[in-house]
Amino acid sequence: MMKKKMHYLLLGLAVLFPATALAAPTGQALAFTCAGCHGTDGSSVGPSSPSIAGMDPEVFIDAMQGYKFDERNSTIMNRIAKGYSEEQIKSMAWFFAKQPLKLMPQKHDxxxxxxxxxxxxxxxxxxxxxxxxxxxxxxxxxxxxxxxxxxxxxxxxxxxxxxxxxxxxxxxxxxxxxxxxxxxxxxxxxxxx
Known part of the structure; x- marks a missing residue:
């Protein structure tokens, strides 16, 4: 009986493994690559990088496409954007759109x-x-x-x-x-x- 259960367990895992291996990374997982400049949730803590939390998904997609196809000036985003597929960009766009924007006080006149x-x-x-x-x-x-x-x-x-x-x-x-x-x-x- 135990041998039969183990057989079915291994068979089930064998069936599931290829689907898991082929699953695309989530928007959240992809967004981790943005954390160094734009903050872990899209709320930037650095003065030269914009906050992207709460951003309209279409604005995010348009910006990334602009960077990807060298239609938008940047120091590094052009290279970064080229590494993502259209689906990955959309996935990140929806992830950041759902994040609350956290703003930091700034000195101003x-x-x-x-x-x-x-x-x-x-x-x-x-x-x-x-x-x-x-x-x-x-x-x-x-x-x-x-x-x-x-x-x-x-x-x-x-x-x-x-x-x-x-x-x-x-x-x-x-x-x-x-x-x-x-x-x-x-x-x-x-x-x-």
Whole structure:
């Protein structure tokens, strides 16, 4: 009787093993590779890496595809993104979308943040709703200020293509407040936590 049970147990394991060996890694397992820069749950603790927790899955997928096909400027993400399949990218996108965004307080200039809030309301709120909180246009609220600064430099210097309508809105904010516009917006987004 014991020999027969062992036979069935081994037969069952033999049937299950190939399915287990072929199972794709989960979004969570794949996301561990992002932890060094973006935090274990997508909430970055480093000033030059964005938080990706709570990110709209389509925004994540678009960003990764942009990196993968060298359509988006980066120091290292282009190489990293090339290593993932479309399914793996989707799996990570859904994992990060479900993670709560944890924001860290940052030093900011209150007067600049106040000006930035006004500029946001006048020029950015339509796409970056609720003060730039996570949504289908990405997350601005609470992102690290150095990251926002580097990203805006990439847009303004032509290293990154502006999304639809963004250039016109940024130009209008700069026309309204000159050289203070971008720093004011950065202080406003960085002031939120």
């Amino acid at each position: 209150a007067a600049m943040a106040k000006l930035g809030a006004r500029l946001h309301d006048e020029h950015c709120e339509k796409c970056h709703e609720d003060g730039g909180k996570p949504g289908d246009a990405g997350t601005l609220a609470g992102q690290w200020m150095p990251y926002l600064h580097y990203t805006m430099d990439d847009f303004i210097d032509g290293r990154r293509e502006y999304p639809r309508k963004m250039k016109r809105k940024v130009d209008a904010a700069i026309e309204a407040e000159g050289d203070r516009a971008i720093p004011a917006l950065i202080h406003y987004y960085g002031s939120q936590h």
